[in-house]
Amino acid sequence: MTTARGAIIVGASSGIGKSLAHELAGDGYEIGLAARRTDRLTQVGNELPTKAYVATMDVTDTADARAGFDELLEAMPPVDIVVLNAGVGSANESLEWEPTRETIDVNVRGFCALATAAIAHFESRQDVSSDLDGQLVGISSVAARFGNPSTPTYNASKAFVSTYLEGLRHRQATRNANVSITTVEPGFVDTDLLLMDDPFWVASPETAAAQIARAIHRKRDHVYVTRRWRLVAWLFTLLPESIRRRMLTSRS
Secondary structure, three states: OOOOEEEEEEOOOOHHHHHHHHHHHHOOEEEEEEEOOHHHHHHHHHHOOOOEEEEEOOOOOHHHHHHHHHHHHHHOOOEEEEEEOOOOOOOOOOOOHHHHHHHHHHHHHHHHHHHHHHHHHHHOOOOOOOOOOEEEEEEOOHHHHOOOOOOHHHHHHHHHHHHHHHHHHHHHOOOOOOEEEEEEEEOOEOOOOOOOOOOOOOEOHHHHHHHHHHHHHOOOOEEEEOOOHHHHHHHHHHOOHHHHHHHHHOOO
């Protein structure tokens, strides 16, 4: 008899999260879907080949988000994978406070609230007979690798996500629990969060989700999506800041 497995995706109502739900359900996982738009979550759940569970969640209300996460854990079969995909961003060269605050609330505070909840859940499962106690997957961005004059808060928030996940990997090396932590840094993906007017190397959400699912199954520490974005990250790491500034301001 096959034991049911569960995966929770936060930010699952559209884009990468929706496509990744289809990928993991196709691999046999029952899926916990979380986001603000209940109607869209229900629609996604109805399309999946496995059972779906829906939690309406606004990650900016961190107490409510963590409570909703716990409710999914209680309702679902053993949850082996948690994907944190919720994110917002907007062009904001004028540094208006409201979009700045929202980006920090979702991408930093909300992310941390659920990342710590996921780690606590996985570490509580050490008595489960399994080689792996769980896997946390965080969707960051290639934008984490540089500052951008048009989207300074978004890029900084993704730098936080990538660095935080790296810190969690270092932490897990000192713990008894065997928790895999995967950082995903996509480039341009054809979603509502595509902030550039003239993007290049744009992937479909389905292509991005397929590569993310592969990274999950291989327990990768870090992956660029699509893989060619490794070149951009490498280039921006090597270039002096003055050259990066000229490149970025010439496009703004």
